[in-house]
Every structure is written in C-alpha cells, then in structure tokens.
Amino acid sequence: MGLPAEVDDRHRDRVVVPRRNGSVTIVRVVGLVIAVGFAAPIMFLLQQSVVLGSPMLEAFRDPLNLGPLGRSVLLAVSVSATTALLGTAAAWIVTRTNLPLARLWAVVLALPLVLPSYIGAFTLQAALSPGGLTDQVVGLSLPVVEGFWAAWAIMSLLTYPYVYLLVAARLRHLPANLEESAQLLGRTPRAIFRLVVLPQIVPAVLAGSLLVFLYAVSDFGLPQLLRYDTLTRVIFGNLLDRPVSTALALQLGMLALLTTALERGAARRMSGAGAVAVHQGRGGLQWPLGRWRLPVLLATAGLAVAALVGPMTVLVYWAVRGIANGTTRAGSVIADPGQLIAPMLGSASAGILAAAFATLVVLPVAFLTARQRGRSAEAANALVVTGFAIPGLIIALSLSFFVLRSSALVASVLYQTLPLLIVAYVIHFGAQSLRAAQVAVAAVPDDVLEVSRTLGARRLRRLWRIELPLMAPSLLAGAGLVLLSVLKELPATLLLSPPGFRTLATDVWSATSDAFWAEASVVSLVLVALSGLLTWFLVLRRTDALS
Amino acid sequence: MRWRRCLAPALLLIQLLMILALGGCGTGGGGDTVTIYSGRTSNLVGPILDRFAEETGISVEVRYGDSAELALLIQQEGDRTPADVFYSQSPGATEFLADHDRLASLSTDTLESVDQRFRDDEGKWVGVSGRQRVLVYNQDLVDAADLPGSVFDVTEPPLAGQVAVAPSNGSFQDFITAMVAREGRQRAVAFLDGLVATDAPTYANNNAIVEAVGRGEVPMGLVNHYYNYRFLDEDPDVASRNHLFPGDDIGALVIASPISVVEGTQHVDEAQQLIDFLLNAESQAYFAQETFEYPLAQGAEPATDIPPLDTLDVPAVALDDLGSLEDTLEMIRNSGLAG
Numbered sequence: 001m002g003l004p005a006e007v008d009d010r011h012r013d014r015v016v017v018p019r020r021n022g023s024v025t026i027v028r029v030v031g032l033v034i035a036v037g038f039a040a041p042i043m044f045l046l047q048q049s050v051v052l053g054s055p056m057l058e059a060f061r062d063p064l065n066l067g068p069l070g071r072s073v074l075l076a077v078s079v080s081a082t083t084a085l086l087g088t089a090a091a092w093i094v095t096r097t098n099l100p101l102a103r104l105w106a107v108v109l110a111l112p113l114v115l116p117s118y119i120g121a122f123t124l125q126a127a128l129s130p131g132g133l134t135d136q137v138v139g140l141s142l143p144v145v146e147g148f149w150a151a152w153a154i155m156s157l158l159t160y161p162y163v164y165l166l167v168a169a170r171l172r173h174l175p176a177n178l179e180e181s182a183q184l185l186g187r188t189p190r191a192i193f194r195l196v197v198l199p200q201i202v203p204a205v206l207a208g209s210l211l212v213f214l215y216a217v218s219d220f221g222l223p224q225l226l227r228y229d230t231l232t233r234v235i236f237g238n239l240l241d242r243p244v245s246t247a248l249a250l251q252l253g254m255l256a257l258l259t260t261a262l263e264r265g266a267a268r269r270m271s272g273a274g275a276v277a278v279h280q281g282r283g284g285l286q287w288p289l290g291r292w293r294l295p296v297l298l299a300t301a302g303l304a305v306a307a308l309v310g311p312m313t314v315l316v317y318w319a320v321r322g323i324a325n326g327t328t329r330a331g332s333v334i335a336d337p338g339q340l341i342a343p344m345l346g347s348a349s350a351g352i353l354a355a356a357f358a359t360l361v362v363l364p365v366a367f368l369t370a371r372q373r374g375r376s377a378e379a380a381n382a383l384v385v386t387g388f389a390i391p392g393l394i395i396a397l398s399l400s401f402f403v404l405r406s407s408a409l410v411a412s413v414l415y416q417t418l419p420l421l422i423v424a425y426v427i428h429f430g431a432q433s434l435r436a437a438q439v440a441v442a443a444v445p446d447d448v449l450e451v452s453r454t455l456g457a458r459r460l461r462r463l464w465r466i467e468l469p470l471m472a473p474s475l476l477a478g479a480g481l482v483l484l485s486v487l488k489e490l491p492a493t494l495l496l497s498p499p500g501f502r503t504l505a506t507d508v509w510s511a512t513s514d515a516f517w518a519e520a521s522v523v524s525l526v527l528v529a530l531s532g533l534l535t536w537f538l539v540l541r542r543t544d545a546l547s
Numbered sequence: 548m549r550w551r552r553c554l555a556p557a558l559l560l561i562q563l564l565m566i567l568a569l570g571g572c573g574t575g576g577g578g579d580t581v582t583i584y585s586g587r588t589s590n591l592v593g594p595i596l597d598r599f600a601e602e603t604g605i606s607v608e609v610r611y612g613d614s615a616e617l618a619l620l621i622q623q624e625g626d627r628t629p630a631d632v633f634y635s636q637s638p639g640a641t642e643f644l645a646d647h648d649r650l651a652s653l654s655t656d657t658l659e660s661v662d663q664r665f666r667d668d669e670g671k672w673v674g675v676s677g678r679q680r681v682l683v684y685n686q687d688l689v690d691a692a693d694l695p696g697s698v699f700d701v702t703e704p705p706l707a708g709q710v711a712v713a714p715s716n717g718s719f720q721d722f723i724t725a726m727v728a729r730e731g732r733q734r735a736v737a738f739l740d741g742l743v744a745t746d747a748p749t750y751a752n753n754n755a756i757v758e759a760v761g762r763g764e765v766p767m768g769l770v771n772h773y774y775n776y777r778f779l780d781e782d783p784d785v786a787s788r789n790h791l792f793p794g795d796d797i798g799a800l801v802i803a804s805p806i807s808v809v810e811g812t813q814h815v816d817e818a819q820q821l822i823d824f825l826l827n828a829e830s831q832a833y834f835a836q837e838t839f840e841y842p843l844a845q846g847a848e849p850a851t852d853i854p855p856l857d858t859l860d861v862p863a864v865a866l867d868d869l870g871s872l873e874d875t876l877e878m879i880r881n882s883g884l885a886g
Binding site: 126129130132234238239322393396397401404411491495497499500510512515516517518 | 752
C-alpha cells in the first residue's frame with residue numbers, strides 16, 4: 001500500500017510550505033540579474049586597476065595609506081554605534097511613550113537626514129568655532145570644531161535618522177500581545193524592552209547602523225571640512241593620480257563588502273529565534289513617561305536643536321543678512337526667486353523617480369535574501385549594499401565607462417539622460433531601500449502566507465493582496481531614505497545629468513564654491529523644506545506614523 | 548485597501564514626472580551647439596556664456612562641476628565625449644588632459660592674443676583670466692607691519708603654525724608645481740615638510756580658510772586673491788584682508804583659468820569662436836569688473852582697485868611648466884600634509 005502514503009507525503013508538503021528550499025527560481029534569476037547591475041562600479045574599479053597597474057597591494061602595506069583607512073574605520077564604527085543607540089532611543093520614545101507632540105517629533109526627528117553633510121558640518125563649524133555665531137552672540141567661546149570628535153559628533157547627529165526611521169517603522173507594527181503578556185507577568189518596562197522588544201528590532205537597528213557605517217566611510221564633504229584625514233579625503237585629494245585614487249577607491253569597496261558580510265552574519269545570529277511578524281492595525285504598548293516626561297521632552301528637543309535647528313538657524317542668519325544687503329547680481333535667487341523653480345522641479349522629479357525605481361528594483365533581491373538565503377543571495381545582497389559605500393563620482397564614471405563602450409545607439413540614447421542618472425542613483429542608494437525591504441519581507445508572517453497558499457492564491461496575487469500591504473510601511477520608509485539621499489546627491493548629478501539639468505543640491509554647491517553664502521543659504525533652506533514636505537507627503541503620512 | 552488606493556495616484560505622478568523630465572531633455576536640437584565642461588561655476592562664467600550665445604546664435608550647453616572630476620570624465624569618455632570645450636579652474640586638470648592626448652591645438656591667432664606667460668607652449672590651451680596667490684590675514688590679529696616678505700617665511704618663526712593651507716585644492720597644488728619649476732624640487736619638499744613640522748593648519752579649500760581667518764580661528768592663510776572680495780561683499784565688517792607678497796616672490800604666483808578644445812570634436816569652429824569671444828575686450832572687462840580677476844588677453848585692463856598685471860612684478864613661471872601634477876600630488880602625499 002505505498003500509494004496512499006505517497007499522496008499523503010505530497011499533500012503534507014503543500015501544507016507545510018517549505019520556505020527556504022529555493023523553489024522560487026524566477027525570483028532568484030531576476031534578483032541575480034539585478035544584482036549584477038549593481039556590480040558596475042566594482043567591476044569598473046577592478047578593470048581600471050588592472051589597466052593602470054594600480055598599486056593595490058602596496059596600498060594595503062603603505063603606512064601613509066593605512067592611517068586614513070584606519071581613521072575611516074574608526075569614524076564609521078563609532079558613528080554607527082552612537083547612532084544605533086540614539087536612533088533606537090528616539091524611535092522608541094516617539095512610538096511608544098506619551099511624549100507631548102509625538103506626531104510632530106516623529107517628523108522633525110527624521111529631518112536631519114535632509115541636510116547634506118557638507119552643509120551640516122559647515123554651518124555647525126561656522127556657528128560653534130571661535131569667532132563664530134555662539135562666540136559673537138552668546139559670548140561662549142568653544143574650541144576649534146575639527147578632528148575626530150567634531151566629525152564623530154556632527155556625523156552622528158546627521159545620520160541617526162537612518163536607524164530612527166527603520167526602527168520606528170518596525171516598532172509601530174510590532175504586535176502588542178507579547179509585551180502585554182510580559183507586563184501581566186510583572187516584568188518592568190526595562191525588562192520588557194530588553195527581552196521582548198529589542199530582539200524584534202535588532203534587524204532594523206543593524207540595518208540602519210550598516211547604512212550609517214557605509215555613509216560614514218563614503219562621505220567626503222564632512223571629513224574634509226572638519227579636517228579629519230579619512231580615506232575619501234586621500235582619494236579626492238589625489239583624483240588625477242589615477243593609479244593611486246583607483247587603488248584607494250577599491251579599498252573602500254572591499255571595506256564595504258567585508259562590513260556587509262559581518263552585518264549579515266550578526267543579523268542572522270541575533271534574530272534567528274522567534275522573530276515575530278507584523279500584524280497590521282495593532283501597535284505595541286504605550287508607556288506613560290510620568291515624571292520622566294519633561295526630561296525626555298527636553299532631550300528630544302535638544303536632539304532636534306543640535307541636529308536640525310542649529311544648522312538651520314545659521315542658514316537663516318546668512319540668508320537674512322544677504323537679503324537685507326540685497327544684490328544686483330543677475331541670476332541670483334535673492335533678486336529673482338523664480339530662479340528656484342527649475343532646480344526644485346529637477347530635485348523633486350529625480351528624487352521621486354529614483355525612490356520609486358529603487359524600491360521596485362531591490363524587491364526581488366530582498367525576497368531572495370530574506371526567503372532563500374544561500375551564497376547567491378548573500379552575493380546579491382553584498383553587491384547592492386556596496387554601492388552605498390562607493391563615492392558617487394566613481395559610480396558616475398563607471399556608468400560613463402560602460403555606456404560609452406556599448407553600441408553607438410545605446411550610448412547616444414542613454415548617455416547623460418535622466419534614465420541613466422536614475423540608474424546611478426539606484427546603484428548608489430539602492431542599499432537603503434534594500435535594507436528596508438529586507439526588514440519588510442522578514443516581517444510578513446509565515447502563517448498568513450501559508451493560509452493564502454493553501455487557499456490556492458497565485459504568487460502574484462499573494463504578493464499584491466497580502467505581502468505588499470503588510471510590507472508597505474517599511475518599503476515606504478526605504479523609499480523615503482532614497483528620496484532624501486537623492487535630493488542631497490551631488491557628484492553623480494553633476495557628471496551624468498541631462499544638459500542644463502539643475503537640482504537644488506547643484507545650486508547650493510555652485511553658490512558655496514563662490515562663497516555666495518546668502519544665496520547658498522536660501523537654496524539650502526528650500527532644499528530642507530522640499531525634503532521635509534516630500535517626506536511627509538509621500539512617506540510619513542502613509543506609514544500610519546501620524547494616525 | 549488603503550494601500551492600493553494610494554497606488555494609482557502614485558503611478559500617475561511617476562508617469563507625469565517622467566514626461567516632464569524627458570520633455571525637458573529634448574532641447575538643443577538643430578542649429579550649432581557647443582558643449583562646454585566647465586570647472587568654473589555658473590555664477591562666474593554663466594553670464595558671459597549667455598552673452599556669447601545671444602551674440603553669435605550658437606547655443607551653449609554647459610556641464611558645471613569640479614575641474615578635476617570633469618577632466619577625469621572627459622578622459623573616461625574618450626572618443627565619444629560630448630564635450631567640445633574644457634574650461635578649467637586651474638592648469639593642473641588641463642595638463643592632465645593634454646598629457647592624455649585629449650586636447651586639440653588652438654589657432655596661432657588665439658594663442659598669440661594672450662600674454663606668453665599664460666598660454667601653453669604646445670598650443671593646447673590659453674588662460675582666460677587669472678587669480679593671484681596671496682596671504683589672507685585677520686587685521687585684528689595681525690599687524691600689517693609684521694606681514695611676511697616671502698611665502699617661505701610661513702614655515703619659520705614667528706609665522707610658523709599660524710598660516711593655514713588647503714593641500715587638496717587645485718590652486719595650492721599648482722602653486723607647489725610652480726615652486727618646483729622655479730625654486731627646485733628640494734626647496735619645495737622642504738617647504739611642504741616645514742608646513743607639516745610646524746603644524747600648519749589645513750583646511751578643505753580657499754573658502755574655508757578665508758572664513759576661518761575672518762572669524763579669527765586662524766590668523767593667516769594662503770589662498771587666491773579674489774575670495775576675500777566675495778567675503779567683503781557678503782559682510783563688509785569681516786576682518787580678513789589680502790596681503791600680496793612683494794617682488795617676484797613665488798607666493799604671488801598668478802594662476803590662469805585655462806580653456807581648451809577637446810580632441811576630436813565636431814564643433815571646432817564654434818569652440819574656437821567661443822574662446823576668441825572670451826578673449827575679446829568686452830569679455831575681458833567682464834572678468835576684471837565682475838569676478839575681480841586679472842584679464843589675461845594682451846592689453847586688457849584689470850578692475851580699478853587691482854594693479855594691472857604688466858606693472859606687477861609677478862613671478863615669471865611659464866605656466867605650462869605646471870605639467871606634472873601627479874608628481875606634485877605624490878610630493879604632497881609623501882610630506883604627510885593631510886587634506
């Protein structure tokens with residue numbers, strides 16, 4: 001009687017729904033194809049190193065190069081550790097306590113991300129340094145804002161929202177029942193956070209911290225202004241010595257690959273057991289702050305002041321001073337505010353398109369890495385994530401290299417057009433939407449999928465009706481991160497944009513490089529306002545953050 | 548359900564943006580066009596390029612960016628580069644392209660319209676306007692009588708450690724290359740080592756130095772002359788002032804902004820016309836009056852409060868000697884001067 005047993009087996013297979021046996025080959029193929037696209041910058045750097053005979057190994061041995069590499073790692077590790085704490089605390093306070101004006105803080109605390117690091121660093125430096133605004137106005141003379149501590153503090157203030165946004169999205173959708181049970185069992189709030197909440201948000205914390213780490217190693221403007229001698233500072237100081245700058249850029253790529261692998265390992269180990277999936281419409285516990293209400297409110301406001309209000313105040317000061325002086329210069333936004341329309345449209349369209357495509361493109365990779373795992377998934381993940389650590393300049397050069405060496409038709413149709421610029425943005429910032437999408441995929445409960453599968457729903461229908469709605473908050477958070485990054489992006493925009501294409505970031509750069517401070521400030525303020533508006537309208541408003 | 552209700556408007560918005568953005572790209576068809584990759588910013592050269600387009604009917608497409616990054620891009624683009632003209636902030640990036648055979652030769656007439664000191668011997672570029680290296684100082688902190696007579700004094704007491712530099716800045720690098728050309732490699736290496744040994748503060752760029760000097764964070768700095776005019780324009784109370792090294796000290800080097808024609812362009816005539824336009828009397832007056840720079844065409848006069856070039860005893864370094872940027876970069880790296 002072997003037959004019934006066989007049928008029985010097959011039947012059981014269908015009910016249990018094996019999730020990690022690599023059955024969804026289409027996802028795997030699409031995911032890998034997409035990931036190969038993300039490899040363009042690394043392949044370009046490897047090709048160049050070989051052609052130029054870059055001193056790749058020497059770069060690892062030469063103490064003159066190891067110093068900057070060490071400093072890059074030191075800065076990135078300390079900033080990502082700091083932001084992990086800061087971002088998680090901010091997210092918990094905003095989503096889980098009776099903080100006054102919590103809805104307002106939810107938006108305000110995300111906004112420092114809209115400040116390009118070079119603007120944040122420049123304004124804080126101008127404000128706090130000897131002879132700066134605090135010295136003049138308050139009479140408080142501080143030491144010169146430079147070096148490791150300044151870079152660490154300012155970069156942490158500008159990047160903690162990476163952690164904050166991802167963790168807050170996760171916290172909002174954790175079911176309350178576990179926490180309630182723990183509370184009924186008499187656990188203190190601290191114990192509940194440590195034992196119940198923390199294990200659930202670790203993947204989001206790690207994902208956010210990895211983004212901060214990669215941002216910190218790839219940033220050039222901030223270390224340059226604050227005189228902290230990192231790897232990017234050496235790369236950009238020696239751009240036209242191509243063997244050297246190529247070798248060091250490749251070093252940066254290797255560092256990113258290594259870090260990504262470490263983070264994946266950590267995430268797997270720390271979130272292996274008992275991940276709880278989201279259940280829509282049922283948030284976690286709310287804690288009354290009691291006598292802590294005022295201190296917590298002050299701390300939250302302090303964070304917002306240091307990271308957002310401080311830099312903005314300096315910008316407003318410069319802008320007002322410039323508007324009061326007036327200008328006769330043709331083409332100045334102070335004389336003719338209509339000049340702002342073209343760059344605003346440019347920024348908004350580039351940002352929204354890149355955010356939409358980045359979210360779409362990384363989705364197969366997210367499914368691949370979250371559902372299937374294995375070596376190909378890890379490779380795909382690493383390639384996408386590495387794009388974030390490679391300076392935008394290198395990404396632009398690599399796309400230029402590959403497109404212009406393809407057929408004449410492709411080159412003439414694609415080169416320096418908006419679609420190619422969007423591709424550059426997606427390669428550079430896809431990591432952000434990927435991390436968010438991975439959190440999203442992992443958050444779809446197994447039982448819901450199994451039920452829908454046993455009910456015979458097809459793959460696409462399941463994706464459309466069940467998975468996407470559950471994933472929407474995290475996906476939107478990821479899209480928001482990409483949007484904000486694109487609005488600040490400069491080097492790739494300058495090299496790959498269509499002729500005559502302007503963004504607010506390129507206008508800020510143009511004004512600052514000629515020391516038109518008033519003009520730079522006005523455009524920066526518009527950039528911050530536009531970023532805030534778009535983030536609220538397209539992302540935060542739709543993630544139940546405010547409901 | 549809510550999720551799908553927002554999807555339709557979102558898709559519509561994306562479509563709209565695509566149409567909007569792509570529509571904006573389709574301009575420039577028909578007629579003569581010249582494409583410029585410009586390391587000089589639109590604030591400085593935009594108005595004069597617009598004037599060229601108006602007067603000649605040749606449409607101008609400009610890609611603004613950092614000189615070194617644009618030079619890298621042109622080199623990377625090779626034969627298919629859209630660039631017809633490369634207009635650089637400093638000679639280092641232009642020489643980089645010349646070394647990679649990416650520049651065409653200019654006509655003799657064009658070359659000869661510029662002072663011999665500010666054009667390439669091989670005929671690949673001419674300087675349009677020039678900036679002078681100066682010492683910027685805070686007049687509240689430094690007595691004008693104590694200002695140094697030579698740039699080499701900045702590594703010696705009492706100035707040592709008081710003068711800021713911007714090692715990653717193209718103009719500083721050109722200044723070091725010129726120093727090698729005129730004073731010899733040994734002296735340049737000693738100068739860099741002196742800066743490191745005396746802890747000379749390093750900054751990101753000229754702007755950052757002038758800003759820091761203005762607020763008194765550092766008393767002095769080595770920069771190009773025109774930044775302080777901009778700062779004074781923005782805030783008349785600022786305490787920073789320029790000091791010109793006297794005589795033919797290398798610290799008073801005049802650095803040209805070179806313009807060149809990219810090899811293999813289909814628009815040689817338009818490119819040549821553009822360069823001649825920038826060197827005519829009207830354009831040269833623009834650079835003198837509006838950007839506070841030295842006009843470099845023969846016979847052009849600088850702005851009223853700037854001494855004319857031919858009355859100045861500026862160091863006679865032929866600027867095409869500013870070739871070996873890679874060598875300079877290596878020297879700066881090896882000195883350990885970070886930035």
